[in-house]
Amino acid sequence: MKNHVGSTPEKPSSSNELQDLAEAFQKKLPNYIAQIKQVWKYVQTGDWNPKLAKSLQYFCHKLVGSSATYGFKEISECVREIETILIKVQSSPLELNSNAIENIDKQVKKLTSIEINEPDNKLSSVIEVEHSDSKRTQPIFVVDDDEDSGLYLKSLLEKNNFTCHYFDNIKDSIKAVLKEQPSVVLMDINFPEGRLAGIVAINKIRQAAGYRLPVIMHSAHTDFKIRMVSANNGCDGFLSKPVIAEELSVVLNRVLNIDQFHDKRVLIIDDDKSIALYYQAILKKMGIESLHIAEPMQSLKTISDYRPHLILLDNIMPGCTGLELAKLLRQDPKMMSTGIIFITADNDFTLNDKLFSLGVSGFLHKPVKVEQLTSSIREYLINSGRFNDKLEKIIQTSPNLKVANQNYFYSHVEKLLADEVKLYCGLMMIAFDSFESLKKKLGMAKASLVAEKLGAEIAGFISDKEIATLVGDSNFIVFFKDKKLDNIVDKANQLVSHLNSRVDDLSDNKFKFSLKYSLAPTLTNQDSIEVLIDRSEIKLKDSVNQKLAISEEASIKGDSESLSTLDQSIIEKSLQDNRFSLVYQPIFSLGEREKNSFIFDTFVRLVSEDGKSYTPEQFFPYIKEKAFFSKLDHYVIENVIKLLGKLNRSMQNKVCLQARLSDQALTNRDTLLWVSNSLNNMRMLNKDVLTFELSERSLVKNIESAKYFVEKIKLLGCQIAITDFGETTQSMAMIELLHPSVVKLNAKIVLDKKNSIAQEAVNNLLDYATTHKIDIIASKVENANMISELYSKDIPLYQGYFIHRPSDVVDLEIEQSLHT
Numbered sequence: 001m002k003n004h005v006g007s008t009p010e011k012p013s014s015s016n017e018l019q020d021l022a023e024a025f026q027k028k029l030p031n032y033i034a035q036i037k038q039v040w041k042y043v044q045t046g047d048w049n050p051k052l053a054k055s056l057q058y059f060c061h062k063l064v065g066s067s068a069t070y071g072f073k074e075i076s077e078c079v080r081e082i083e084t085i086l087i088k089v090q091s092s093p094l095e096l097n098s099n100a101i102e103n104i105d106k107q108v109k110k111l112t113s114i115e116i117n118e119p120d121n122k123l124s125s126v127i128e129v130e131h132s133d134s135k136r137t138q139p140i141f142v143v144d145d146d147e148d149s150g151l152y153l154k155s156l157l158e159k160n161n162f163t164c165h166y167f168d169n170i171k172d173s174i175k176a177v178l179k180e181q182p183s184v185v186l187m188d189i190n191f192p193e194g195r196l197a198g199i200v201a202i203n204k205i206r207q208a209a210g211y212r213l214p215v216i217m218h219s220a221h222t223d224f225k226i227r228m229v230s231a232n233n234g235c236d237g238f239l240s241k242p243v244i245a246e247e248l249s250v251v252l253n254r255v256l257n258i259d260q261f262h263d264k265r266v267l268i269i270d271d272d273k274s275i276a277l278y279y280q281a282i283l284k285k286m287g288i289e290s291l292h293i294a295e296p297m298q299s300l301k302t303i304s305d306y307r308p309h310l311i312l313l314d315n316i317m318p319g320c321t322g323l324e325l326a327k328l329l330r331q332d333p334k335m336m337s338t339g340i341i342f343i344t345a346d347n348d349f350t351l352n353d354k355l356f357s358l359g360v361s362g363f364l365h366k367p368v369k370v371e372q373l374t375s376s377i378r379e380y381l382i383n384s385g386r387f388n389d390k391l392e393k394i395i396q397t398s399p400n401l402k403v404a405n406q407n408y409f410y411s412h413v414e415k416l417l418a419d420e421v422k423l424y425c426g427l428m429m430i431a432f433d434s435f436e437s438l439k440k441k442l443g444m445a446k447a448s449l450v451a452e453k454l455g456a457e458i459a460g461f462i463s464d465k466e467i468a469t470l471v472g473d474s475n476f477i478v479f480f481k482d483k484k485l486d487n488i489v490d491k492a493n494q495l496v497s498h499l500n501s502r503v504d505d506l507s508d509n510k511f512k513f514s515l516k517y518s519l520a521p522t523l524t525n526q527d528s529i530e531v532l533i534d535r536s537e538i539k540l541k542d543s544v545n546q547k548l549a550i551s552e553e554a555s556i557k558g559d560s561e562s563l564s565t566l567d568q569s570i571i572e573k574s575l576q577d578n579r580f581s582l583v584y585q586p587i588f589s590l591g592e593r594e595k596n597s598f599i600f601d602t603f604v605r606l607v608s609e610d611g612k613s614y615t616p617e618q619f620f621p622y623i624k625e626k627a628f629f630s631k632l633d634h635y636v637i638e639n640v641i642k643l644l645g646k647l648n649r650s651m652q653n654k655v656c657l658q659a660r661l662s663d664q665a666l667t668n669r670d671t672l673l674w675v676s677n678s679l680n681n682m683r684m685l686n687k688d689v690l691t692f693e694l695s696e697r698s699l700v701k702n703i704e705s706a707k708y709f710v711e712k713i714k715l716l717g718c719q720i721a722i723t724d725f726g727e728t729t730q731s732m733a734m735i736e737l738l739h740p741s742v743v744k745l746n747a748k749i750v751l752d753k754k755n756s757i758a759q760e761a762v763n764n765l766l767d768y769a770t771t772h773k774i775d776i777i778a779s780k781v782e783n784a785n786m787i788s789e790l791y792s793k794d795i796p797l798y799q800g801y802f803i804h805r806p807s808d809v810v811d812l813e814i815e816q817s818l819h820t
Contacts, residue, residue: 021070021148021151021152021155022070022071025066025070025148026070026072026116028148029067029072029075029116030116032063033075033111033112033114035059036056036059036060036063036079036082036108036111037108037111037112039052039055039056039059040056040104040105040108043056044101044105048096050090053086053089053090054086054090056082056086057082057083057086057087057090058190058192060079060080060082060083060086061083061190061220061221062145062146062148062149062190063075063076063079064076064079064080064083064220064241065144065146065149065188065219065220065241065242066146066148066149066152066241067079068220068241068242069148069149069152069241069242069243070148070152070242071242072116074114075111075114075116076220078107078110078111078114079107079111080220081103081107082104082107082108082111085100085103085104085107086104087195088100138163138180138181138182138183139162139163139164139165139180139182139183140157140162140163140164140165140182140183140184140185140186141164141165141166141167141173141176141177141182141184141185141186142154142157142164142165142166142167142185142186143166143167143168143169143170143173143185143186143187143188143198143201144166144168144186144187144188144218145168145169145188145190145191145192146188147168149188149218149241150166150167150168150188151166152243153166153186153218153243154166156243156245156248165180165182169191170191170193170197170198170201170204173185173201173205174201174204174205174208175208177205177208177209177213178208178209178787178788178791178792179788179792181209182209182213183214184213184214184215184216184236184252185205185213185214185215185216186216186218186239187201187202187205187215187216187217187218187235188217188218188219189217189219189221189226189230190219190221196229198217198219199217199229199230199233199235200233202215202233202234202235203233203234206234207590208590208791214236214237214287215234215235215236216235216236216237216238216239216251217230217235217237217238217239218238218239218240218241218243219238219239219240219241220240220241227281228277228281231280231281231284231285232281232284234284235284235285236251236284236285236287237251237285238285239251263414264288264289264309264310264381265288265289265290265291265306265307265308265309265310266283266288266289266290266291266308266309266310266311266312266377267290267291267292267293267302267303267306267308267310267311267312268280268290268291268292268293268311268312269292269293269296269311269312269313269314269317269322269325270292270294270312270313270314270317270343271294271295271296271314271317271318272294272314273292273294275314275366276292276294277292279292279312279343279373280292282370282373282374283377285374286374286377286378288377291306291308295318295319296317296318296319296320296321296322296325297319297320300328301472303329303338304471304472305472307410308338309338309339309381310338310339310340310341310361310377310380310381311329311338311339311340311341312341312343313325313326313340313341313342313343314342314343314344315342315344315346316344316345316346322342322344323355326340326342326355326360330359337408339361339380339381340360340361340362341360341361341362341363341364341376341377341380342355342360342362342363342364343364343365343366343368343373344364344365344366345365345366345367361376361380362376362379362380364376409467409468409469409477409479410469410529412467413427413467413479413529414528414529416479416481416524417522417524417526417527417528417529418524419524421524422523422524423481423482423483423523423524424481424482424483424484424485424487424488424521424522424523425479425480425481425488425521425522425523425524425532426479426480426481426485426488426489426492426519426520426521426522427477427478427479427480427519427520427522427529427532427533427535427536428477428478428479428480428492428495428517428518428519428520428536428548429475429476429477429517429518429519429520429533429536429537429540430454430458430475430476430477430478430495430499430515430516430517431474431475431476431515431516431517431540432451432474432475432513432515432516433513433514433515433516433545434513435447435451435474437513438450438474438507438511438513441511442507442511447474450506450507451470451474453506454474454476454499454506454515455468455470455476457498457499457502457506458476458478458495458499461494461495461498461499462478462491462495465481466478466479466480466481466491467479477533477536478492478495480492481524485521488519488521489519489521489548489550489612492517492519492548493548496517496546496547496548499515500515500546503515514545514546515545515546516540516543516545516546516549517540517543517546517547517548517549518536518537518539518540518543518548518549518550518551518611519536519539519548519549519550519551520532520533520535520536520539520550520551521550521551526801527805531805535551535805536551538551538807538808539551539611542611543611544610544611547610547611548610548611548612549610549611549612550611550612550613551613567614567618568622570608570612571606571608571614571618571619571622572622573608574606574607574608574609574614574619575606575619575622575623575628578631578635579606579607579608579609580604580605580606580607580632580635580636581604581605581606581607581613581808582602582603582604582605582636582639582640582643583602583603583604583605583806583807583808584600584601584602584603584657584806584807584808584809584810584811585600585601585603585799585804585805585806585807586598586599586600586799586803586804586811587599587600587601587658587777587797587798587799588797588798588799588803588804589796589797589798590787590791590796590798591796591797594654596653596654597653597654597655597656598653598654598655598656598810598812599656599657599658599797600655600656600657600658600810601657601658601660601693601799602636602640602657602658602659602660603616603660603806604616604632604635604636604660606618606619629662629663629664629665630664630668630670632662633661633662633664633665633668633671633674634670634674636659636660636661637659637661637671637674637675637678638674638678640657640659640690641675641678641679641681641682641684641690642678642682643657643810644657644682644684644689644690645682645683645684647810648684648686648689653812654686654689655689655810655812656689656690656691657689657690657691657810658691658692658693658721658742659690659691659692659693660692660693660694660695660723661692661693661694663695663697663698663701663702665694665709666694666698666699666702666705666706666709667702667705671709672709672712672713672716675692675713675716675718676716679716679717679718687716687717687718688717688718688719690718690719691718691719691720691721691741691742692713692718692719692720692721693721693722693723693742693744694706694709694720694721694722694723695722695723695724695727696722696723696724696725696726696727696728696731696734697724697727697728699722699734699738700728700730700734703737706734706738707737707738710738710740719740719741719742720738720740720741720742721740721741721742721743721744721777722734722735722738722740722742722743722744723744723779724744724745724746725743725744725745725746725749725761725765726745726746726749726758726761726762731761731765732761732764732765732768735765735768735774736768739772740774741774741775742774742775742776742777743765743769743774743775743776743777744776744777744778744779745762745765745776745777745778745779746778746779746780747778747779747780747781747782747786747790747798747800748780749762750762750778750789750790750793750795751786751789751790762793766793766794766795770794775797776795776797777797777798777799778790778795778797778798778799779798779799779800780799780800781798781799781800781803782800782801
């Protein structure tokens with residue numbers, strides 16, 4: 001395969017590289033046409049050869065694009081006819097008849113009769129990109145299996161001072177994405193892997209990059225279906241071959257500025273699904289998330305849940321007009337500031353004035369042009385961003401705005417979470433135990449008044465540094481930020497106590513109800529607001545009324561010395577009650593893996609009666625003092641095997657769990673008995689889905705016990721993993737002695753280039769693992785760059801909070817989403 005990175009192997013000597021490429025292509029054209037004629041002759045001879053016909057179709061496809069690119073329009077159109085007929089014949093054998101063969105034969109003869117003179121058009125070569133100096137620092141990747149078309153695009157970009165790398169296959173481009181950070185990828189659609197292989201590769205390329213890398217499709221196929229499939233798969237632009245410099249300029253200007261809208265959400269309310277799909281395709285090209293609903297009467301709850309930054313609204317719809325819906329939205333305090341752009345075919349000349357009085361953000365007549373729609377959306381989103389900046393200054397001085405509208409709350413919290421200074425944050429959720437019962441008892445109006453009073457109580461209690469918002473009819477979210485995690489927990493508990501004391505007054509003693517509370521803590525630059533909301537909602541379901549339930553906080557650095565006296569007593573009490581729980585973290589693979597196979601690591605937590613979760617760093621010292629490790633190991637073994645038995649009852653999926661045992665497990669006689677009994681009780685057949693993790697340090701300390709333990713575990717059919725590779729000087733000796741199936745090592749050790757001893761140990765491990773088929777897992781992966789460097793060292797398995805936080809359940813959908 002050919003990879004032209006940075007420069008072309010045979011670079012033309014002429015100053016006009018594009019013209020040189022065109023002349024070189026013109027010289028090759030007779031040979032290309034002769035090849036088509038010869039292959040068609042073989043296809044016609046004897047029985048129809050499907051493989052040869054497919055090869056001819058693919059060759060024709062490449063020539064369609066390249067001949068059009070270099071200005072040979074008549075040849076391109078003729079070859080396209082041949083390709084179109086061959087595609088029909090391949091998709092439906094019934095199309096293979098004398099008429100089809102005659103048509104192909106006719107086009108081949110026409111092709112051979114075309115005189116190859118000067119191209120039909122001159123090549124345009126000027127690309128104008130806004131703020132070009134800053135936009136051209138990162139390379140652009142061109143991926144096209146047609147070398148003629150690919151080198152043309154590469155030369156066109158380089159002529160305009162872009163750094164450009166060309167690849168003739170998808171696989172090599174994905175590997176290069178891991179090592180570099182291109183600004184955009186120009187991707188062909190049809191490859192040997194399939195007619196839509198380029199579209200399928202969009203997600204793979206972004207997964208490898210670790211961010212939403214802009215991808216522009218360029219293809220000789222320009223029909224609506226291909227464009228729609230491309231848009232639905234997240235491409236950011238579509239260029240028809242031949243690619244014209246002016247069109248390339250427009251697309252590059254759009255996608256190179258795509259980041260400013262990546263976090264925006266647009267809701268489309270239109271009863272015409274085809275029109276909505278058209279809008280969604282445009283929004284995808286702008287990098288904007290969207291949602292469509294066709295029933296305006298069902299839209300209020302969706303708007304509240306979806307939290308759009310902008311609504312595209314039709315007027316003439318069944319059950320409710322857009323104008324009526326806009327009036328309802330403007331009556332709702334949460335929706336007063338949500339932007340609305342009307343797009344309608346209504347000829348009512350008074351409609352514009354009516355909409356103006358409602359303060360809508362734009363008005364467009366159907367049919368709307370792409371440029372009109374994108375311009376209106378851009379203008380609104382940019383202006384609303386400026387408004388939010390002004391609002392931020394107001395909110396700092398106005399206590400009445402501490403319960404903010406959703407749009408401002410989310411944008412404001414996202415900024416706070418992105419703070420470079422490491423601080424603790426917490427998202428607290430407050431909900432009625434049963435707001436529906438409250439509405440039935442008091443009526444909708446009075447129940448809403450109770451919720452409004454609750455919001456006023458929250459606003460009156462929190463400080464100017466905190467912010468809250470109303471979600472749905474009755475749920476509130478409060479965001480805290482502090483230098484200490486304990487301070488956030490204390491503030492949340494104080495708010496719980498205050499609201500519990502005010503419950504009766506909120507309903508004027510007319511109805512008894514209770515509130516539920518949850519808190520999801522994190523650190524800045526670690527979780528998005530969506531992740532915090534999900535964690536808080538999950539914990540809210542398990543919370544006890546009138547008590548604060550705290551979501552698992554494994555990523556929050558904590559130890560026993562920093563705990564309060566109250567926390568220490570809670571831990572001791574929880575240990576006595578054996579209040580353990582397990583959380584599960586998916587392990588992500590960039591290498592080949594068995595279909596429907598999933599791997600999760602298991603971590604233990606200690607949970608208090610009121611739902612507060614403690615990490616091993618916090619409660620392990622107390623287990624050591626109380627000699628409770630035996631209880632912990634027994635709990636982990638029984639529950640992991642029980643869960644595995646349930647997960648693998650279905651033959652559709654293969655779920656593998658890794659469970660870490662304590663250092664004392666090696667010397668505890670009961671450990672192997674627990675494993676054996678639990679496996680027998682669950683009647684597990686495929687026991688190799690269970691891997692027991694043991695730390696390198698514990699194995700070195702107890703070598704003889706380790707040899708016996710590992711031997712017996714393998715006899716039981718389970719696997720062994722050695723964790724914390726490199727902690728001792730006997731790392732490789734332990735691997736050679738015990739022959740584990742898995743070795744885990746801290747990603748930072750692998751990437752610590754200054755530590756020559758560590759680098760040598762890692763290289764020895766990788767060499768040994770390759771020859772002995774040992775899986776290497778890099779733990780504590782913190783960003784996409786780390787994944788890129790690890791992958792370049794042939795380490796394809798990763799885990800860490802950057803990939804996904806541990807969850808209370810084994811979520812196969814999450815694991816699946818990481819690999820699709």
